[in-house]
Amino acid sequence: MADETPVAVAPAPTSVPPAAKPAEKPAEKAKVVAPAYREFPTIPVLKIDSMVESNPYVAAAVHNESVGFPGTLVDGWEQKAVAKMGELLGKYRSLKVYMDSCVHCGACTDKCHYFIGTGDPKNMPVARQDLMRSVYRRYYTLPGKLFPKLVGARDMTKDVLDDWFRYYNQCSECRRCSVFCPYGIDTAEVTMAARHIMDSVGHGQKYSNEILGKVNKIGNNLGLPGPALEDTLLGLEEDVKDDTGVDVKYPLAVQGAEVLLVTPSADFFAEPHIESLIGYGKVFHAAGISWTLSSYASEAGNFGLFNGDYNMMRKVAMRIREQALELGVKRIVVGECGHAWRVAYAFWNTLTGLGNNGTDKFSVELQKQLDPRYKEPSHICEFTWDLIQQGRLKFDKEANDSRIITFHDSCNVARGSRMGDYAGGQFDIPRNIIKAVANNYVDMALETTREKTFCCGGGGGVLTDDLIELRVKGAFPRMEALQQVVDKHGVNFMATICAICKAQFTKVLPYYGFNMRLVGGVHQLVSTAIRLGDEQ
Amino acid sequence: MSLLFAILFYAATLVLAGGIAYRVYDYARTPAPLKIPTTPAPTTSGGVAFRMFREVVFFESLFKSNLWIWALGWLFHVGLALVLLRHLRYFTEPVNFIIAFIQPFGMYAGFAMAAGLAGLWARRFLVERIRYISTPSDHLMLALLLGIAVTGLAMKFVMHTDVVAVKTFFLGLMVIEINPLPADPGLYLHLAMVALLMIVFPVSKLLHAPGVFFSPTRNQVDNPRETRHLAPWAAKFEAKN
Numbered sequence: 001m002a003d004e005t006p007v008a009v010a011p012a013p014t015s016v017p018p019a020a021k022p023a024e025k026p027a028e029k030a031k032v033v034a035p036a037y038r039e040f041p042t043i044p045v046l047k048i049d050s051m052v053e054s055n056p057y058v059a060a061a062v063h064n065e066s067v068g069f070p071g072t073l074v075d076g077w078e079q080k081a082v083a084k085m086g087e088l089l090g091k092y093r094s095l096k097v098y099m100d101s102c103v104h105c106g107a108c109t110d111k112c113h114y115f116i117g118t119g120d121p122k123n124m125p126v127a128r129q130d131l132m133r134s135v136y137r138r139y140y141t142l143p144g145k146l147f148p149k150l151v152g153a154r155d156m157t158k159d160v161l162d163d164w165f166r167y168y169n170q171c172s173e174c175r176r177c178s179v180f181c182p183y184g185i186d187t188a189e190v191t192m193a194a195r196h197i198m199d200s201v202g203h204g205q206k207y208s209n210e211i212l213g214k215v216n217k218i219g220n221n222l223g224l225p226g227p228a229l230e231d232t233l234l235g236l237e238e239d240v241k242d243d244t245g246v247d248v249k250y251p252l253a254v255q256g257a258e259v260l261l262v263t264p265s266a267d268f269f270a271e272p273h274i275e276s277l278i279g280y281g282k283v284f285h286a287a288g289i290s291w292t293l294s295s296y297a298s299e300a301g302n303f304g305l306f307n308g309d310y311n312m313m314r315k316v317a318m319r320i321r322e323q324a325l326e327l328g329v330k331r332i333v334v335g336e337c338g339h340a341w342r343v344a345y346a347f348w349n350t351l352t353g354l355g356n357n358g359t360d361k362f363s364v365e366l367q368k369q370l371d372p373r374y375k376e377p378s379h380i381c382e383f384t385w386d387l388i389q390q391g392r393l394k395f396d397k398e399a400n401d402s403r404i405i406t407f408h409d410s411c412n413v414a415r416g417s418r419m420g421d422y423a424g425g426q427f428d429i430p431r432n433i434i435k436a437v438a439n440n441y442v443d444m445a446l447e448t449t450r451e452k453t454f455c456c457g458g459g460g461g462v463l464t465d466d467l468i469e470l471r472v473k474g475a476f477p478r479m480e481a482l483q484q485v486v487d488k489h490g491v492n493f494m495a496t497i498c499a500i501c502k503a504q505f506t507k508v509l510p511y512y513g514f515n516m517r518l519v520g521g522v523h524q525l526v527s528t529a530i531r532l533g534d535e536q
Numbered sequence: 537m538s539l540l541f542a543i544l545f546y547a548a549t550l551v552l553a554g555g556i557a558y559r560v561y562d563y564a565r566t567p568a569p570l571k572i573p574t575t576p577a578p579t580t581s582g583g584v585a586f587r588m589f590r591e592v593v594f595f596e597s598l599f600k601s602n603l604w605i606w607a608l609g610w611l612f613h614v615g616l617a618l619v620l621l622r623h624l625r626y627f628t629e630p631v632n633f634i635i636a637f638i639q640p641f642g643m644y645a646g647f648a649m650a651a652g653l654a655g656l657w658a659r660r661f662l663v664e665r666i667r668y669i670s671t672p673s674d675h676l677m678l679a680l681l682l683g684i685a686v687t688g689l690a691m692k693f694v695m696h697t698d699v700v701a702v703k704t705f706f707l708g709l710m711v712i713e714i715n716p717l718p719a720d721p722g723l724y725l726h727l728a729m730v731a732l733l734m735i736v737f738p739v740s741k742l743l744h745a746p747g748v749f750f751s752p753t754r755n756q757v758d759n760p761r762e763t764r765h766l767a768p769w770a771a772k773f774e775a776k777n
Binding site (some may be wrong): 019037043045046089090092093094096097098100101102103104105108109110111121126127130141142143149150151152175178179180181182183184185188189269310311314343346347349350353355356357358359360361363364375377414415416417418422423424426451459482 | 538540559563566567568569570571572574576577578579583591595597599600601604605608609636641656659660664665667670671672673674676709736739740741743744747748750751752753755758761762763764765767768770773774
């Protein structure tokens with residue numbers, strides 16, 4: 001995530017700023033070109049193998065071992081991979097049902113942003129699933145054992161493994177395909193299983209495993225140690241004081257604070273992420289609610305999700321439970337991060353007992369200290385929107401008048417979570433906040449928003465420079481929709497509530513001729529307009 | 537020949553019933569360790585039942601996805617459902633009045649079914665993306681279903697068979713009694729293909745029929761914060777804490 005993003009703005013969608021870090025990969029890929037916009041939303045013709053060169057770095061032994069896997073590809077990996085698949089088939093109903101149920105109807109074939117952007121047929125969700133399904137059929141179904149050719153079954157070979165590594169690392173696990181599948185087949189579940197199998201035989205992906213190593217050791221994905229975090233927050237307090245004249249606090253590890261805020265670590269230093277962190281602090285200040293950050297639990301993100309590793313995901317999530325118990329907080333609020341919110345909303349209760357209405361000993365131990373009047377955990381947008389509805393926050397909406405704003409629904413929030421009390425609250429609450437703090441808001445085309453939203457192109461563990469071509473091309477459908485509202489309404493700010501979306505767009509917007517500062521957070525807008533209450 | 541078909545249908549019924557029962561058991565016993573409904577999702581079990589109903593009866597997600605596939609697929613499935621209901625008359629005496637009532641509709645549903653199948657098959661040749669993902673078994677499955685539809689329609693409209701004898705044969709099978717089957721090649725072909733379909737059902741993509749009911753993205757209630765959801769294999773980790 002520590003990308004050095006070029007500030008240069010290219011004049012047209014097809015032109016190219018200098019490629020990032022050209023030295024790391026041998027010369028062959030000097031330039032990445034954004035696809036040209038389509039006049040009509042046509043489905044691309046197949047470009048067989050067009051992304052066959054797109055490989056992330058294989059994790060070094062040290063990174064695999066740091067997350068508990070063999071360092072390099074083990075002897076007899078073929079059998080071990082097949083056996084691991086068998087184990088996962090017995091543990092995950094999703095995988096088992098999805099391996100059996102696909103009828104190759106083709107409904108998903110034009111739904112993936114990576115397929116739309118690259119035309120590589122193996123980026124069609126069904127074809128991506130079939131990379132695993134073909135092996136499943138060979139070893140776990142009768143027709144595949146008897147007539148492999150007939151049903152498209154394949155042995156587990158190095159070629160197959162190479163295809164897995166390529167194309168299961170060209171999936172952002174955004175679940176757009178699962179919205180459209182008549183059986184709800186979720187390619188993300190298949191991708192997660194494939195990555196877990198590859199990890200288990202010592203063939204992990206560097207970016208994700210390196211990050212998991214850091215969070216386990218230090219507490220956040222960036223490897224930002226406690227003292228550095230403290231310095232950063234003190235600096236932030238000074239900046240906000242200079243800016244507003246008000247002493248807004250960004251407290252760390254405060255015993256007995258009411259709220260523990262867990263946010264993606266990118267919020268501590270990256271642009272535009274930090275603007276939202278400033279916004280959270282102002283909301284707490286204006287509402288007069290005591291809160292704290294934590295160094296031990298300084299990461300809302302959870303890359304265990306991306307790798308399909310339940311144990312790892314649990315281990316990362318347990319840090320938040322432990323810290324909540326230690327600090328004695330009453331509420332847990334999660335900052336702007338898409339997959340973190342999916343993990344928090346949908347999995348924390350399962351993994352760590354952090355939820356409501358717990359009855360088992362493990363949950364009760366934590367929940368007896370939490371305030372049952374609030375949803376546990378809450379999203380920062382739920383938190384802020386509640387305060388707005390109660391009239392506890394006041395805004396100068398004109399402060400955002402220079403902005404014409406649109407909202408990018410982040411995939412994990414849109415299709416893997418909820419906010420508020422009704423299905424779809426995750427779409428309305430962030431928009432409600434924007435409309436409460438700003439005057440100019442427009443939506444992008446309906447087929448690209450809400451549950452049909454397109455991924456930014458950088459989610460699910462592919463936010464790394466070795467996959468820049470994938471990231472640029474994967475952003476294509478979103479960029480098309482953005483271009484429409486830019487042309488029609490003069491949009492100059494795309495708000496989002498995901499650290500990965502923010503980092504990804506900052507990087508790829510210039511490839512499409514946009515200013516990288518066009519993307520920002522919802523609480524960045526809140527921050528601009530909020531009245532801190534004590535300035536007069 | 538009657539004996540042969542009797543044995544074939546006993547075997548096919550066993551494979552179909554046993555196979556599906558095993559699959560359903562297998563899906564049911566496999567835990568879903570995490571809450572993964574594709575949201576926005578219903579927050580109550582009644583809501584989930586309604587979502588599943590819309591999915592199974594109207595193919596809601598497919599409708600959102602692709603109108604061509606939806607139209608052809610729905611035409612085929614509804615046609616097939618009516619044709620199957622119509623065929624109940626071969627297994628019941630007296631015939632239920634509802635089954636009697638739908639007889640004429642079931643007849644035309646045969647054409648709808650064949651048309652839907654032909655359209656779905658055409659896509660496998662005409663649409664590049666679908667051509668790419670099609671395996672030989674995808675084609676054979678459509679060929680089989682279309683073969684069943686065409687031979688069935690042929691017996692109705694072109695070369696009639698003795699349906700009274702066919703009914704006597706199947707009613708006999710149900711009480712383990714083998715009566716003569718009319719010696720018509722069209723009927724033989726039709727029945728043989730039906731038996732083959734029954735046999736491949738539990739080991740093929742036809743498992744989408746039971747599978748959809750077990751799909752966690754569709755059958756889970758969206759209430760992870762309100763209710764703790766824990767798989768038995770995952771609960772074990774908590775003993776260590």
